[in-house]
Amino acid sequence: MARGKGDVGQLLDRAIRNFLRYVSFERGLSHNTVEAYRRDLEVYALWCTEHSITDFGQITEREVSDFLGHLVTRQDPLSASSIARVLSTVRGLHRYLHAEGLAEEDVTLELSPPKRGRKLPKAISIDQMASVLGAITGDEPIALRDKALLELLYATGARVSEITGLTVDDLAGEDNLIRVTGKGNKQRIVPYGSFAHDALSAYLVRSRPVLAARGRGTPSLFLGSRGAPLSRQSVWLIIQDAAEKSQIGVPVSPHTFRHSFATHLLQGGADVRSVQELLGHSSVATTQIYTLVTVDTLRDMYVTAHPRARSAGGGKPH
Template sequence: MGAGHAVVTQPAPEPERSARAIEGFLRHVSFERGLSANTVAAYRRDLVLYREWCGTRGITEFSAVTESDVSDFVGALATRQEPLSTASIARILSSVRGLHRYLHAEGMLAEDVAREVRPPKRGRRLPKAITIEQMSTLLGAVTGDEPVDVRDRAILELLYATGARVSEITGLSVDDVVPEQNLLRVLGKGNKQRIVPYGSYARDALDAYLVRARPVLAQRGRGTPALFLGVRGAPLSRQSVWLIIQAAAEKAELGLDISPHTFRHSCATHLLQGGADVRSVQELLGHSSVVTTQIYTLVTADTLREMYVTAHPRAR
């Protein structure tokens, strides 16, 4: 080209500029933030998906994206033919927000339009409860007349009868039992004490333990006010209760994952199914807020819905 002729540089096509913006961001997270190759590859997949979606809306440059567009992209991820999980959507949105934050910080975008966009809320996890029949099978699996067998029956019956946390059960002392009224004084979270009733099955199991088993176990130790004792006479640990529950679950052959919380959740669910009001169950479980207890009403609502669909002639 001869002297005097200026070289005219054409601006890059807009789709190429958006691709270069993504590559610049990926270099940034790779070198300046030191992210792993796998993480960078995940960012790339997310942002290519975002760029392609923008293209379907006629958006060929990120400077044309609005906050509404980013929100619509998140909605499209949740409603497509094979919708993504909320965790996957949150990860993709994190990549998109990172891109826009980078481009804004570098002066390539006048505004960070993705900053206020939030992922969809995760579905509330419903507590796992087992049926009344399954609980009866589980409780009936602990047999035998050895002191530890009698103790284990009392522990499991109390867990189900009271809905108490495992730490609350292992924290009981002998003086916390009010046998003439079928009550326990339970020390819960925040050192808040509450009075919890228990029924006839738990009463019989607890009476048997106090009369026949605890004195035998106590002789092996140095003396402790703890209600439940191990084989050496020391206070029983939470880990030991887990093992007791696992052993009972194996003997019951329910094929389910049973934990101390299974007893707590089952107690609350069965009470509500039986007609107990939410406030009473809140008091029993020691929940500071009734909102926590109301999660269990979702469980009973699901059960009611299943019954309705199965039984009502015009439900299907």
């Protein structure tokens, strides 16, 4: 893997060559396996070059995560099984660097390959989401709560466990920001728009005090009819009721709100990195799955609308 000065850099190049020598002579891997490692690391080295990385000391878990995301979204995306293989190779390299004292830590320790056969997330259209949100009407405390709950779910893309875990103190004043505690107790600040703001304001002023008076007092933002914190099962039932009333004719779950949030942002021009931060994904590779949804949508639109997108026989383009 000899490369020029302007390529991946001498330290990076030497580390990869030493690793390949190690797996060949010390671990006794077959020639074909070593060559497969070499090909995977050439892809990794090229990506590092393109991102001005010349030394493994510059690489953190985030860089490796970005590299995996690149494998999903490049012009010739790899399959989940191929990405898992590349990650295994890259992980072996970083484990070797750490063991040899060439890196302070193994930055791939917490990374996991994408699940094989993972299905694309199901999102509903913007109009369908508007119908679901519009299905909740009325000024009674429960209706105001349900409206605020669903508006905030869609406005933030938060997981249902994150929504039910919110407290009143997680609302950051008048700035339309909310503090969400995700997996591993990691906190993130997420903005929300005017629809969620108005619904939350109505709930906090006219509904929550009524519900809170029925219970023993809790800082939870969303309360049940008896004043206790709202459960995840209750959220699921509220969503089912709204979806049924909307008559959109497709299944809707709490995760549908999260998937739709991400998909609609990407369709509107948001970048993947920003959506990753909003969703609280530790790896951008997880967020990249949503780009496949938008690509499929664009492909379907193109095949339907372009006069020469189909073959003469009416089939899809080859």
